[in-house]
Amino acid sequence: MSLLELRNVSKIYGSLRALDHVNIKVEKGEWLAIMGPSGSGKSTMMNIIGALDKATEGEILLDGVDIAKKSASALTDIRRDKIGLIFQQFHLVSYLTAVENVMLAQYYHSVPDEKEALEALDRVGLADRARHYPSQLSGGEQQRVCVARALINYPEIILADEPTGNLDEANEEIVVELFRRLHEDGTTLVVVTHNPEVAEVAQRTIVLRNGRVDHETINPGFTGKIKHITLQ
Amino acid sequence: MAKKRQMYFRMITASLLRRRSRMVIALLAISIGAMILSGLVTIYIDVPRQMGAQFRSYGANMILTAAGDSISQEDVDAAADLIGPSDLVGLAPYRYETVRVNDRPVMAAATDMEGARKTSPFWRVDGDWPAASGEIMIGKNVARTYNLKVGKRMTCTFAPETEEAAAGGTGEEEVVMDNYKDFTVTGILDTGGNEEDYVYMLLPDMEELTGEPTLYDICELSVSAASGNLSAYADRITESVPAIHARLVKRVTESETTVLTKLQALVLLVTVVVLALTMICVATTMTAVVAERRREIGLRKALGASNASIVAEFMGEGLVLGAAGGLLGALLGFMFAQAVSMNVFNSSITLMPWLLPVTMAASVLVTGLACLIPIRSATDVDPALVLKGE
């Protein structure tokens, strides 16, 4: 059984069909990239998968449970328990330190544990920046804090919305490397991007156009092997 | 669970301390509101007392008259004891006798000058009040009639009451029998009333002049009390001191009640209006401060925070702010009320400790309510929209 399955999902904003009868399956442990030009429905799909938004019609099966008809508060619980989110604009709480931002996710999920949060920051190579505020961190560092925050609760699935959109190439590489490691650990990854370089490292790429799945490619370059690069 | 609570407080303190400029704004707004609340309420409560003291410048509001022939010192003391020193502003017993100056009758009053100063603060004395034996204060009209000035000497004669004298002033030739005493005029009294026709001397001088022990005809009291209490005092004195009949000077008491009631109503109304407006100000400021954080609320929701926990966090912040602002404002308000009292009434304000918790509770309540509305509307927001950038 797939971890996530979208069956005939449509999202309609007024007269605009942002998603038009989309069918997607994501297997457990899979690394999927979603691509497409602006306005193709990437973000809408991301929001629907991330339980941030509801589909107009269709079924969304997460772990075999249809979440399409769930109430807002049930969706909140699903986000909390099963999903880790990474945003293009990072969205860190400005008055909390890096480690506190990670702990915030723990706080809503279960119990904040500073040690665990520090370990998560260590995994993204930010152990020495844990006490810094977002304004004292570079964009790449902020995005790594986001990654640490997303993975801290061991979610079923990590959703990244244009994770490298605000980053330079060096930082982009670091983030992609983090994704590789997550993948290696067996985490399911869905990355929405318009950057082919980020997309092509995934196992499979789905290209959306006008709210429909245009085509789907299995990435020939994906080996499952990790090329190690050092994180500073 | 303890860790969770710890994180809760960590977040609140972080938000309060690290977002300093915004929090100072909110704190300022709340403490101003609280200051106005505590300051005005203090003034409102204290105004009748302070203003009542001012109204004592109208002079005596209670008159003790003799139920029998005259009043003794003991009777006066008994009456004063019934009122108590805290409410009794002034007491002046008067003894009236007709004396003759240059063979013309003049009404002479003997009193305790210190008491008279307090019961008749509106008396305007050109010169000095009599302080030592042989000194006399004369009414303006008397001064004009006899062409007397401050420092001049005058002689008062007194005819001891005989049968004929009591019958009707026919004893003008019997001056031989009269007592007399020389006085120095120390002051000329200007009141615009009957007092200008009298001469005022000290009690021992009157005793010496008449050769009779002091018994009073009338006693004026200036009592600082609300009109209800005042009539209660009067009734009690009349009841417990048989020689005295206590009466209220209606002209003073009734008018004082009217004016004080109006004044207090004015301050109350002003307090209510000002308070309502400042509360709205506090609410709008808090709304602005919370509205600024919509994106953060969206993020927290995306991270899986329930509406209840978001409300709890933001309210926690609001309540801390409310309590801190309330405390600060209550102290400032007290200082303000004190400053007003010192400036207007030259006296210290009554400290009302209960006002501190009341102010804090009120400001916590107002801040809480002011936060609740924008937080509620913010939690209704779709996190996806907020996070996608405005």
Added chain:
Amino acid sequence: MMMIAFTIALGASLATAMLSVMMDVGDKINQELKAYGANITVVPKDTSVVSELYDIGDENITDSYLKEDELGKIKTIFWTFNIVDYAPFLRTRAALESGDEVTVCGTWFNHHMDLPTGEELDAGVMSLRSWWDITEGDWPDEQAADSLEIALVGSQVAEKEGISAGDTLHVTGPAGEASLTVAGVFDAGGDEDDQIYVPLDTAQALGDLEGKVDSIEVSALTTPDNELAEKAARDPGSLSVSQYETWYCTAYASSICYQIEEVITDSVASPVRQVADSEGQILEKTQLLMILITFLSMIGAALGICNLVTASVMERSQEIGLMKAIGAHNGAITGLVLSEILCTAVIGGIGGFFAGIGFAQIIGRTVFGSAVALRPMVIPLVAVLVVIVTLIGCVPAIRMLLNLRPTEVLHGR
């Protein structure tokens, strides 16, 4: 922006209401203090030293009189509008049927006057002695048909003689006699309780004193005395011309007295210190109290507005960052923000001003039962206050905006 306009409107309405009330509170409290009765008494120049209170002889109390036909002139003096009320008095002794002698006092109860200015005035003891408690019956009505044969009897007399409202009273004066209907019994808590009050004409007939009165009590709105007034009270002649002008044209008790003396032949008008002085003192305190409360509420309103302006400008940091990014100069941004906020302030201020007038009227009606006069002074004061406060409120916000780095804002800090 709506919220700013709203807050400014609130602040402006508060300022308007408080300023209006503050400026009018003197007059209002002054009116209330009139309950203390007359603050000026007018007597003939040669009143004898003999007191009325503890009257020594049985001879007639005064031997010189004021003229009744000059009474109307009191309403023609410079400060005529400050004369709220006045009443003449004529005291005479009269015997009752029982043989007891009482003081009969002729006066106005509710005398109606048509003034040369076209105004109408109801003057008399009914309002001048507002503290009298009518224990039985009612105030006599001078406008009624049989207005000359009525009397108001003091409670002490009534008790002693067994008189009650509705009785007929036969009094014999030095020069005449009259049958009076007792309209009511009053309790004044003072010496008046031993007297009988009748219409002026009746008292004149009893004492053969047609056209004469022995004193006039005047209730006037006065300004608290200061040094100048005291100097003038001693001798108006000692003032310089300009001082005299100032004094004459200020409603001091002494200048009103002086003006009354000018119109009433051979009279001495003097302020009743008990009333005049105390009034001044209480008035001063009340005004000071209101000024300080106004001051406090102004600070409150000002800081409220400042706060909100700051908070709402900060909210727009992103927009401003964008403007900076596309090349707006600091000056242009400041100008934009300022003009926007000032526009809002003007709209809010105008709305608030009218709301404030409403508030002031509510306060006036509730507390004093009369409208609060609108002083034109309030308009520029409120306008200046609103503008200054708004500008001050912008200062921290604008400083913050100018220090803003566009990159930080646009990258979502």
